[in-house]
Amino acid sequence: MTTKPTLNREHIRALVAARHGDPFSVLGPQSYRAGETILRALLPEAEHVAAVDPETGATLAELARIHDDGLFEGVLADAGANPRYRLRVTWGGHTVDIDDPYRFAPIIGDYDLWLLAEGTHHRPFECLGAHPTAIDAVAGVRFAVWAPGARRVSVVGDFNHWDGRRHPMRLRHGAGVWELFVPGVAIGALYQYEIVGAGGELLPLKADPYGFAAELRPARASVVAELPPPAPPLSADRRAANAREAPITVYEVHLGSWARSNQGADQYLTYAEIAERLVPYVRDLGFTHVELLPVSEYPFDGSWGYQPVGLYAPTSRFGTPADFRALIEACHDAGLGVILDWVPAHFPADAHGLARFDGTHLYEHADPRQGFHRDWNTLIFNYGRNEVCNYLIGNALYWLERFGVDGLRVDAVASMLYLDYSREADDWVPNIHGGNENLEAISFLRELNHIVGTERPGAIMIAEESTAWPGVTRPPHDGGLGFHYKWNLGWMNDSLEYMRRDPAHRGHHQNEITFSLVYAFDENFILPLSHDEVVHGKGSILARMPGDDWQRFANLRAYYGFMFTHPGKKLLFMGDEFAQPDEWNHTRGLDWAAAETPPHGAVRALVAELNACYRDTPALHGADCAHDGFRWIDHSDHAQSVFAFVRQTRAADDVAVCVFNFTPVVRHGYRIGVPAAAGYRETLNTDAQRFGGSGVANEAPIATIEQAAHGFEQSIALTLPPLAALILQPV
16 A cells, blocks of 8 residues: 655656666655654555654554555654654565665765866775764764766665665766765675666666775675774885885786695685795795786786776685785794786676776776777776866775785786887877877876885886886986886897797897896896786796707806896796796696706705895895996806896995806806906806706906906906806906
8 A cells, every 4th residue: 555655656656667866855854834843764565664763662653565666755843953863674574674864964075076086086985985984873884985977876886685666876966976875885896886887777787996905806896894903104114125226026927826725726825824834935035026917806817916806905816805814914024025017908798897987988998999909808097087087096096005015016008108009000090299109108107206206115016017208217207107127028039039949049149138238227127027927828837948958048148147147137927936837827836846846946055045146135126226236247258148247336345357258168267347347256156056057167366467458457257057047246
């Protein structure tokens, strides 16, 4: 039985059809006649509804059914402007008291709304998303989502039967933000947003762009979780460890395939197990930082995390957000910095993600020539929209401030900088000047790096940028992009091309191994042997080396010696440290059985000593990013594939002489000029027997004589081991 309503038919039809765009104008307490308030509630399947006193439980008003789909209303006498009440609802013969979401005032303050609308709220995650809280002593969750083009937004979840009629949200005009406080919802609740798009279409359920946790794929819901508390500022030690003058050696890790659980090869390690096993392993090898492939929630395992849907949610594959933060803290306790791979260049087109989020191209460009990445079948963020940039910059600060990570490695920067990146001539839109530079992306990157620098001092920003774009690591005020470091992909490509050649032919290609030193100080570089070099049929790094087994390992050892003495910080992907035999496969753990065999274990011992030598020798790291930290001795001996250089700091006696023989021939009496008249000793020899080498060495002290060579007044004669690198220092 229904009662004649005070509400007109259009409002009623919209409410029960979940099409009403302004539920707070009709639901909850509404002014009625003088001294009276009319109270309305939409409670599908409810049998009886009354308003009761929250303290005494006394009935304040009976609410009559005014529509068969569960719309009720009743009059509260002498209720005042902000009546306090609860709803006593009978469902299926059971009666419960609940709090009415529609009696609560707006949640987000005007100043926050203004900043969100302007796109200058550095921490939008403090306002948007799902936040457990209490209002008027009522516990619940406040939900807020940016969807300015939507006609109606409801929060749905396991707390309301995923029914979009039950919790339509309030639109905060001007900012395009929809919000609602839902009493009784707690941490762990599953939720998504049900959105009626700009054209009136009902969209697929959307995960929360600011969700702090998410279900494990293939499930798609966001999970209510606490906003992590702020991490302490980076300590003086951690800030110093990130500096250009510091020794930085990075161990890059894909958490899902570093190792698998003892419970089975198809079982991931948890964050806690990773902390227990990975952290001491990396620490004992002497690396200074761990870099994690993207951990933001992603639906497709085969993307390795580079197609994230939940930018604010650590993947649930390995545990909870609190577990992930505990992993970061374990790294810091062990003296390791943590860098996250971060993906602001594009996002997947999964229906529950950001694509056409409110029925419009909200996060992405509408024109596929600007908004669709054909290489990856992903969508490209619209950096010309302030709110989108705000979303991304806020996410960077979220990881830095709330999890305490030391830095972010920004993926695919080149694809952001160029409008014609990997496009045919008729498949891109020039900028306002007719050029191919993405002016909005450039502005975004400069603003991102500026804000990170001012808001999180000591944190580092690293660019994976594969072109010769100038000034990537210059500050924005100097016309640069503002990154602290850039991956040196030119060094990686050229040096691996050289190393794959038969040593008999290397003399014709010595420029491949030496050319990187022409531009080594144009940027602050990191030398990467990353995951990208051991996938897609490229084979492992070891597999690139020519020759028989002994020569392959010797080539690899010499190559690592070159890498650790070349100017620039260092990065090795997991498995490279023990010469993983096979190409990386994200579906299984590394070949730890091979790692324990003598040739592979010897390479791991070498990497540990290279880390120690690099860390303990200021000449090898103190001027990694400065011209005066490097001097050629000779690079002209193409015929014998030998070259040598000096690494140094400004201290006169702080030098390291680095010599390389990239043929399997022992060179006796090989004379090179040296900067100091002193006896020299081998600090490291990659041909040492403990590394699996032949043991050809130079006994200390190696005396200098006053015989000029290579522009130096004194020189030494060396025996050069086969396929080896030597690091020499004055005794």
